[in-house]
Amino acid sequence: MNVHEYQAAEILARYGVPVNPGRVAESPEEASAVAAEYGGTVVVKAQVHTGGRGKAGGIKLAHSPEEAREAAAAILGMDISGHTVNKVLVAKGVTIAQEFYLGVVLDRPNRQVLVMASAEGGVDIEEVARERPDKIVQRRADPVLGFHPYLARELGFALGLPATQVNGFAAIAQQLYEAYMGEDATLVEVNPLILTEDGEWRAIDSKMSFDDNALFRHGETEQMRDFAEENLTELDARNSGISFVKLDGDIGCIVNGAGLAMATMDAVKQHGGEPANFLDVGGGASASQVAKAFSLVTADPNVKAILINIFGGITRGDVVADGIREALAEVEVSAPIVVRLSGTNADEGKDILAKAGLTAVDTMDEAAASVVAAAHGRAD
Amino acid sequence: MSILVDSNTRLLVQGITGREGSFHTTQMVEYGTNVVAGVTPGKKGEQVAGVPVFDTVQEAVAETGANASIIYVPAKFAPDAIYEAVDSGVALVVCITEGVPINDMVPVYAYVNANGARLIGPNCPGLITPGQAKVGIMPGFIHEPGSVGLVSRSGTLTYEVVDMLTKAGLGQSTAVGIGGDPVIGTSFVDVLRLFEADPETESIVMIGEIGGSDEEDAAVFIREHVTKPVVSFIAGQTAPPGKRMGHAGAIISGGSGSAADKIEALEAAGVRVAQSPSQVPALLKEAIAAA
Numbered sequence: 001m002n003v004h005e006y007q008a009a010e011i012l013a014r015y016g017v018p019v020n021p022g023r024v025a026e027s028p029e030e031a032s033a034v035a036a037e038y039g040g041t042v043v044v045k046a047q048v049h050t051g052g053r054g055k056a057g058g059i060k061l062a063h064s065p066e067e068a069r070e071a072a073a074a075i076l077g078m079d080i081s082g083h084t085v086n087k088v089l090v091a092k093g094v095t096i097a098q099e100f101y102l103g104v105v106l107d108r109p110n111r112q113v114l115v116m117a118s119a120e121g122g123v124d125i126e127e128v129a130r131e132r133p134d135k136i137v138q139r140r141a142d143p144v145l146g147f148h149p150y151l152a153r154e155l156g157f158a159l160g161l162p163a164t165q166v167n168g169f170a171a172i173a174q175q176l177y178e179a180y181m182g183e184d185a186t187l188v189e190v191n192p193l194i195l196t197e198d199g200e201w202r203a204i205d206s207k208m209s210f211d212d213n214a215l216f217r218h219g220e221t222e223q224m225r226d227f228a229e230e231n232l233t234e235l236d237a238r239n240s241g242i243s244f245v246k247l248d249g250d251i252g253c254i255v256n257g258a259g260l261a262m263a264t265m266d267a268v269k270q271h272g273g274e275p276a277n278f279l280d281v282g283g284g285a286s287a288s289q290v291a292k293a294f295s296l297v298t299a300d301p302n303v304k305a306i307l308i309n310i311f312g313g314i315t316r317g318d319v320v321a322d323g324i325r326e327a328l329a330e331v332e333v334s335a336p337i338v339v340r341l342s343g344t345n346a347d348e349g350k351d352i353l354a355k356a357g358l359t360a361v362d363t364m365d366e367a368a369a370s371v372v373a374a375a376h377g378r379a380d
Numbered sequence: 381m382s383i384l385v386d387s388n389t390r391l392l393v394q395g396i397t398g399r400e401g402s403f404h405t406t407q408m409v410e411y412g413t414n415v416v417a418g419v420t421p422g423k424k425g426e427q428v429a430g431v432p433v434f435d436t437v438q439e440a441v442a443e444t445g446a447n448a449s450i451i452y453v454p455a456k457f458a459p460d461a462i463y464e465a466v467d468s469g470v471a472l473v474v475c476i477t478e479g480v481p482i483n484d485m486v487p488v489y490a491y492v493n494a495n496g497a498r499l500i501g502p503n504c505p506g507l508i509t510p511g512q513a514k515v516g517i518m519p520g521f522i523h524e525p526g527s528v529g530l531v532s533r534s535g536t537l538t539y540e541v542v543d544m545l546t547k548a549g550l551g552q553s554t555a556v557g558i559g560g561d562p563v564i565g566t567s568f569v570d571v572l573r574l575f576e577a578d579p580e581t582e583s584i585v586m587i588g589e590i591g592g593s594d595e596e597d598a599a600v601f602i603r604e605h606v607t608k609p610v611v612s613f614i615a616g617q618t619a620p621p622g623k624r625m626g627h628a629g630a631i632i633s634g635g636s637g638s639a640a641d642k643i644e645a646l647e648a649a650g651v652r653v654a655q656s657p658s659q660v661p662a663l664l665k666e667a668i669a670a671a
Contacts, residue, residue, distance in 0.1 A: 106482060108592045108629075111489045111563045126634045143490035184483050213455065213628060214481035243626035247618075258560060258626025259534025259589055262615035267656055269618045278619070280626040311536045311543070313519040314407070343539060344519050364540070365658050 001210045003224045004047040006089045008188075008206035015179040017172055017190070019203040022091030031072030034090040036065040041093030044071035045205075048083040049229045051124075056080045061093065086228055094202055099192035100159065101125050101136075102173060104180040113141040113180065115173055117155045121192035147177040168201050183221060184214030233296055240292045241282045249274025251375050252297035252306040252335065254290070256281050256315060264309045267364050273372035276303045290320070291327035298333055305375035307367055308339045317341050317349030325356040336374040340367035382509040382554045383529065383574040383581070384472060384498070385448060389513045392437065392446035392470065393418040393428075394461045395453035400476070402428045404452065404517050411514040416444040437468040448472040450506060450515050455479035458502060459488050466497045474515055475501035475565070482628075485563035492565055499565025503628065505535040505557035516557065518542075526551015528664065529575035529608075531568055532587035533560050533594075533627070537615060541587055541657050548661035553581040560627025562591070568598035576606050583609045583668050585660060586651075590616035591630040591637045599645035609667035612646050613654040614639045 003011075009019040021038070024047065025031040035042045046058030053059050058080050062068035068090060078085045099121035107114035116138040120128050128135050137158040141147040152170035161169055172193065180188045187209040194202050215222050227235075237244035243258060247265075251273045255261035258280045265275040277297060281289050297306055310320045321341065339360040341349045350360045361367050391408070395401040396418025406429040409415050417440035418433045420426075426433040434440035437449070449465040451458055451474065458477040465473045473492070480502045492499045500507060506516015510523035518535075522543045528550050532538040538557055545552065556571050558564055568586060575581045584606070588595040595614065602610055617639040619625050621632040632638050643653045652663045 106486075106562060108562050109594070109597060111486060113483075113486060130635070143487045181483060184481055186482065211482050211628075212624075213479045214483065216456070217481075243624075245620075245623050245625060247620065255536075257534065257536025258630060259532070259537030259587070259615050260540055262589060262619060262625050262630070263537050263540070263613070263657055265618045266615065270656060275618060278623075278625050311540050313536060313539050314404075314517055343522065343543065363658060365656060 001212055001215060001221070001225060002049045002229070003208055003221070004049070004087065004226060005045065005206055006047060007224045008208040009203065011183060011208060012175070012179055012188070012190070012203060012206050015175040015182070017175045017179070017203050018201050019206060020091050020094060022089045024087050025072060025090050026087050028069040028073040028076065031088055031090050032065040032069035035062060035068030038092050042068055043091045043093055044068055044075060045089045045091060046075045046078060046080060046085040047087040047089055048080050048085055049226070050081045050083050053080055058085060083229065094194065094204070095197045096192070096194045097197045098195040100194070101128070101191045102176060102193045103187070103189040103191070104176050104185070105187055107140060110140060112143055113177070115139055115141065115147060115151070115155065115177055117159055117173070119159050121194070125191060141177060146181070147174055149174065165195065165199070172201060172203070183208070184211045184218060185209060186211050233299060237296050240289065242289065242293060242296065243278070243280040243282070244296055245278040246300070247275050247277050249276045250302045250304040251371055252276045252300065252303040254279050254281060254293045254297060254306065254308045256310050260309065260311060264307065264364060264368070267368035268307065268372065271368040271372045273368070273375060276300050287323040287326035290323040291330045294327050294331045294333055298331065298335065303335055305371050306333065306335050306337045307371040308337065309364055309367060310341050312341065312343030312346055312349070314344070316344045317346040318352060321349035321352035324358070325352060328356060338367050338371040338374060340364055382512065383571070383578050384554060384556065385507055385513040385515050386509050387414070387512045389448050389515065390414055390416045390444065390446045391513070391515060392416065392440050392444070392449040393431065394437065394449055394451045394465065396420055396428050396431065396433055397423050397426060398452055401452035405429050405431060407520070408514050411520040413513045413515060417446050437464045437470065441468045441470065446470065448515060449474065451475040451477060453477060455481070459484040462488050462499060463491065466492055466495050471497055473497060473499045473565070474504070474506050475499060476504060476506060476517060477501070478503040480561065482561070482563055485561065489563055489565060500556065501559040501564060503561045504559030504564070505538065507554060507556040509554045510552055518555070518557070522546055523555065524551035526553065527580060527582035528552045528585055529578065529581035529583070530555040530585045530587070531571040531575070532557050533589050533629070534587055534615065537657065538587055541585060541613065541660050544658060544661050545585070545664070548665070550661055550664060553578060560589070560629050562629040568594050569601045572598060572601055572606055576608060581608065583611070583664055585664060586610060586612045588612060588614045588642055589627065589630050590619050590625065590632050590639050591627070593636065595642035596645040599649040599651065602651060603649035609664070609671045610651045611654060611660055611664045611667055612651050613657050613660055614642045
C-alpha cells in the first residue's frame with residue numbers, strides 16, 4: 001500500500017523527522033489561504049502516487065497567495081502518468097544549501113533492512129544506483145538489535161558531512177529506520193533531505209510504502225488509503241481473497257496459484273494474444289470464488305475470451321468444475337470460455353463441464369492457443 | 381538418498397487441529413509420511429488422523445523424537461511457531477503459512493540461521509521426496525521417485541511441471557517449494573548446493589519468477605559450482621513493472637527483477653531456459669543427453 005507525500009510526512013514527523021512545514025489543499029482557495037498563512041514563497045506540489053511530478057509540471061513555486069491560487073488551479077485536475085491530481089501540498093519555501101538522499105529499504109538478497117544515503121539528493125536515486133553506484137553509501141541494520149547509532153554516524157561521515165552536522169544527520173537516519181520498523185513499511189525515503197543556509201536539516205519530500213501483510217496491525221495506515229489512487233477492482237478482488245491485476249489485453253485469465261497465473265499470461269502472449277489480467281483465485285476455488293472471478297474478469301469491456309486454467313492439487317478438479325457450473329448459473333458470461341483442467345479428479349471435472357456445455361482441454365498450451373483463436377473470432 | 385526429507389523424517393505438525401492442519405495431516409499420513417506428533421496449545425491428549433497432539437513443541441519432541449516440523453498456523457502466530465520449533469531443537473522447519481509480515485521474518489531468518497536450523501518458506505507448498513515423505517500441501521500422486529531435483533518459488537506451477545516430468549518418465553529425487561515471499565528461509569542457491577551434493581539427484585529443474593535477484597544469484601552459483609544439468613523456467617515474462625503478481629515477492633521494482641534479466645543470467649550460466657513449462661521435460665532430456 002502507498003500513501004501520499006503529505007501523509008508520509010505526517011508519519012515521519014511523529015518519529016521526530018524535521019519535515020518541512022506544509023498543508024494539503026483540495027482547491028485553489030485553500031492553497032491560497034495556506035500560502036497567506038505561511039507568507040513568502042511556497043511550493044505547490046501535486047499529490048499523486050507516481051513519480052515524475054516535477055517534469056509533468058506538477059510542482060510549482062508561488063511567491064504570493066495569488067500565485068499559489070493560480071498554481072493550484074493549474075495542478076489540480078492535471079493527469080500525471082494516468083493519475084488525476086485531486087490534492088496539492090502547499091509547503092513553505094526554503095533556501096537549499098545542500099541536497100541529500102536518505103532511504104530505508106529491504107535488502108532482499110541479504111534478508112536485512114538497509115539504510116542508504118547519497119550526497120546526490122533530489123535526483124532519481126535508481127539512476128544514481130545504476131550509473132554512479134559509488135555515490136551511494138549504505139549500512140545494514142542488525143536483524144535483532146536494530147540500527148546502531150554508530151552505523152548512522154558512519155553514513156554521515158561517509159557522505160563527507162562536517163563533524164558539526166553528523167549527529168543531526170544520524171538522528172534522522174535512525175528516525176527513518178524507526179518509522180520503517182514501527183509502521184511496517186517496505187520503503188521510507190526522503191529525497192531530498194536538505195541542509196538550509198542556516199545549517200538546519202529539513203525533509204523536503206517524503207515517501208512511504210507499506211507491507212500489505214502487516215496492515216492488520218496498522219489501522220491508522222489503512223485509514224490513509226486514497227481510494228481515488230487505487231484500482232477499485234483490484235481492491236474488491238483482494239477483499240474476496242483473490243489476487244487481481246488489470247492489464248491491457250483482451251483475454252481474461254482465471255487461474256489457481258500465482259506462479260501458474262503468471263505462466264498462463266506468458267502462454268497467452270506466446271500464442272499471439274494479450275492477457276487482460278492476472279488473476280489468482282486462491283486456494284479454495286469454490287463456486288463463490290469462481291463466480292467472483294468471473295464478475296471481475298467480465299467487468300472489463302475489453303475482454304473477448306476467457307481462459308480458465310486450473311491445476312487440481314488439493315483443490316479437486318470436480319469441485320472446481322462444479323464451481324464453474326454454479327458460477328455460470330449466477331453470472332452471465334457472453335465471452336467464449338476455454339477451460340483447462342488437469343491434476344486431481346480432472347476427468348470427473350471434465351464430465352461435469354461437458355454437461356454444462358463446456359469442453360475442457362488437457363494442456364496449458366492447447367488452452368492458450370484455443371483462447372487466442374476464440375478472441376480473434378476464429379475456430380481452433 | 382534425496383535431500384532434506386526421507387523415510388527417516390519424523391514429522392511434527394504445528395497447528396494440527398486447525399482446518400488446514402488437520403486436513404493436510406490426514407493427507408500426509410495417507411501418503412506414508414511418518415507424522416509422529418502434532419501441537420496445538422491446550423489440545424493435549426487429542427488425536428488427528430491417529431497422531432497424538434501435545435501442548436508444546438518441547439514436549440512433542442521429547443515424547444516422539446520429532447526431527448522436522450511443518451507449520452499451518454495463521455500468519456500472526458507463524459513467527460512464534462518458528463521460534464518454538466527452533467528452540468526445541470527441530471532441525472528442519474517448513475512454514476506453509478501465507479501472509480507473514482516481512483519485518484517479522486527478518487529476525488526469524490537471522491535466528492534460524494544462528495541456531496543451525498533450516499527454514500523452508502513461508503508462503504510455500506512444502507517439499508516432497510516421492511515414495512518416502514510428503515511434507516507439504518502438494519498432491520502426492522503426481523510425483524514419482526527418480527533423479528530430478530526440483531526447486532521452485534511457486535505452488536501450482538510446480539505441480540504443473542512435476543506432472544509433466546512424471547508423464548515424460550522423469551521421476552523426482554526431491555521437489556522443494558521455497559516460497560513466494562521476499563524473505564524466505566531457504567534460497568535457490570541453498571537448495572542447488574544440496575542437490576549438487578546429493579548422489580541420487582542427477583539433474584535439476586529450477587522454477588523461478590519475477591522479483592528479487594535469487595535467480596541471478598543462482599545463475600552465478602550454477603556457473604561456479606553445479607556440474608549437473610540444469611533446466612529452468614521463469615514465470616512472469618508478461619508481468620508489468622511495479623505490480624505485485626499474487627506472491628508478495630513477485631514484483632519488478634526499480635528496474636530490477638524482470639524475467640528477461642533472470643533468463644539472460646541463467647542462459648549465460650549454461651542453463652537451458654524453457655519458454656513454457658511444457659518444454660521442460662524435453663529440454664531436460666536434451667540437457668541430460670548432452671552432459
